[in-house]
Amino acid sequence: MSKFAHMADVHLGAHREPAMQKLELAAFDEALDRCKELGVDFILISGDLFHVGIPDLTVVNSALRKMMQIKRAGIQIYAIYGSHDYTPTGTSVIDILDTAGVIVNLSKWKLEGGKLRLAVHQDERTGTKLAGISARKIGLESKYYEILDRKTLEDEEGFKVFAFHSGITEFKPEHLREMETLDISSFPKGFDYYAGGHIHQRGEFGVKGYEKVVFPGPLFTGYGRDVEDTARGEKRGFYLVEFDDRIRSVKFSQVEAFGGIYREYAVGGKNAAEVNAELVQDLASIDVKGKVVVIRIHGELAGGRAADIDFGTVKKQLDERGALYIYLNRYSLSSKETSKTFITGEDLSAIERSLFARGVSKIKVSQQELSGEKGAAVATELLRVFRQGSRSNELKKDYRQRMVKDGLQTLKLQGISTDAEK
Numbered sequence: 001m002s003k004f005a006h007m008a009d010v011h012l013g014a015h016r017e018p019a020m021q022k023l024e025l026a027a028f029d030e031a032l033d034r035c036k037e038l039g040v041d042f043i044l045i046s047g048d049l050f051h052v053g054i055p056d057l058t059v060v061n062s063a064l065r066k067m068m069q070i071k072r073a074g075i076q077i078y079a080i081y082g083s084h085d086y087t088p089t090g091t092s093v094i095d096i097l098d099t100a101g102v103i104v105n106l107s108k109w110k111l112e113g114g115k116l117r118l119a120v121h122q123d124e125r126t127g128t129k130l131a132g133i134s135a136r137k138i139g140l141e142s143k144y145y146e147i148l149d150r151k152t153l154e155d156e157e158g159f160k161v162f163a164f165h166s167g168i169t170e171f172k173p174e175h176l177r178e179m180e181t182l183d184i185s186s187f188p189k190g191f192d193y194y195a196g197g198h199i200h201q202r203g204e205f206g207v208k209g210y211e212k213v214v215f216p217g218p219l220f221t222g223y224g225r226d227v228e229d230t231a232r233g234e235k236r237g238f239y240l241v242e243f244d245d246r247i248r249s250v251k252f253s254q255v256e257a258f259g260g261i262y263r264e265y266a267v268g269g270k271n272a273a274e275v276n277a278e279l280v281q282d283l284a285s286i287d288v289k290g291k292v293v294v295i296r297i298h299g300e301l302a303g304g305r306a307a308d309i310d311f312g313t314v315k316k317q318l319d320e321r322g323a324l325y326i327y328l329n330r331y332s333l334s335s336k337e338t339s340k341t342f343i344t345g346e347d348l349s350a351i352e353r354s355l356f357a358r359g360v361s362k363i364k365v366s367q368q369e370l371s372g373e374k375g376a377a378v379a380t381e382l383l384r385v386f387r388q389g390s391r392s393n394e395l396k397k398d399y400r401q402r403m404v405k406d407g408l409q410t411l412k413l414q415g416i417s418t419d420a421e422k
């Protein structure tokens, strides 16, 4: 019997706080060590290995050290780009790891007669055939699927795995209903396993022709919402797949992310002073030592401003009592006094989405790609690009230039670029 591990959305480098950074790298190390112990033949990472295309070198170095150990043990690591690994212009760290032979970037293709022909990679140890499509800039990805030569892939014989980094309309979680997704029929049929990424919620699905579609969810936690979910008890980890000429078992293997505490406060009808007192009293009785504490506070204050809630003191007290990390979600908090100017949402990205959606309807643009929902999506992507900080040793001038270049590239939404034909 052969085995492979399927993970996704590792988001190395997502966290800035030292304690979380340490846990994030430790979770990756633990996952890869576990793969070795379990005797997997190969590891497949379905995108978002890193949180940004050009991550901090300390993070890369730590991950590389572990991946080299795995590689030396004879275990091949396959990967595709996720939406986060992708950089509009430059070369992503995934390319560098591929060039160095540490991982194999599965997503290689060429355009032939208007069709996208994917390369099929055969794993030496198991004979498994692997193909995949990386995430691309918003909108472009679905174009890739539109012109994908599915027939050739479907005709391929033997045990086959397809890696992708997109949401699927039929299997979309409710809270991501606004996310741009692909219909399952865009995928080539008949693969033994569809190794998904991008959806930060674990799920196993199947429909006729696509019997095993799996999203492992984040290996650790990428966004704030992931931190919340983990604190509420959501398990993190990867999938272990046993197979010979077909799938024999698909099991989830948990990787302990962190011990979490989740507290939710509905403050509707109270004033800021009352909420302050409640927070202090409630949190005083909880043992927070070594824990990640998530505080979600929502509702409309009857009096005082949201800013009158003294989170600084709350945080300080939890810090002093040994909390590992405190994550505060007050994105749905508003007050009667300020609600006119407030936009609330479940999390930061939801707020950004509604802001852009609201804003875009007020602007007149001639380009169709920049209006309506598409325009809001481009704005979101632009914000993601601009959020990337400068690299260590990068001159201000170079950083500025890179941002301008990346920004222009993001705004340019013409056809399929052929930069991946290599």
Ligand SMILES: [Mn+2]
Pocket (backbone or CB within 6 Å): 009, 011, 048, 082, 084, 198, 199, 200, 222
């Ligand atoms: Mn992701």
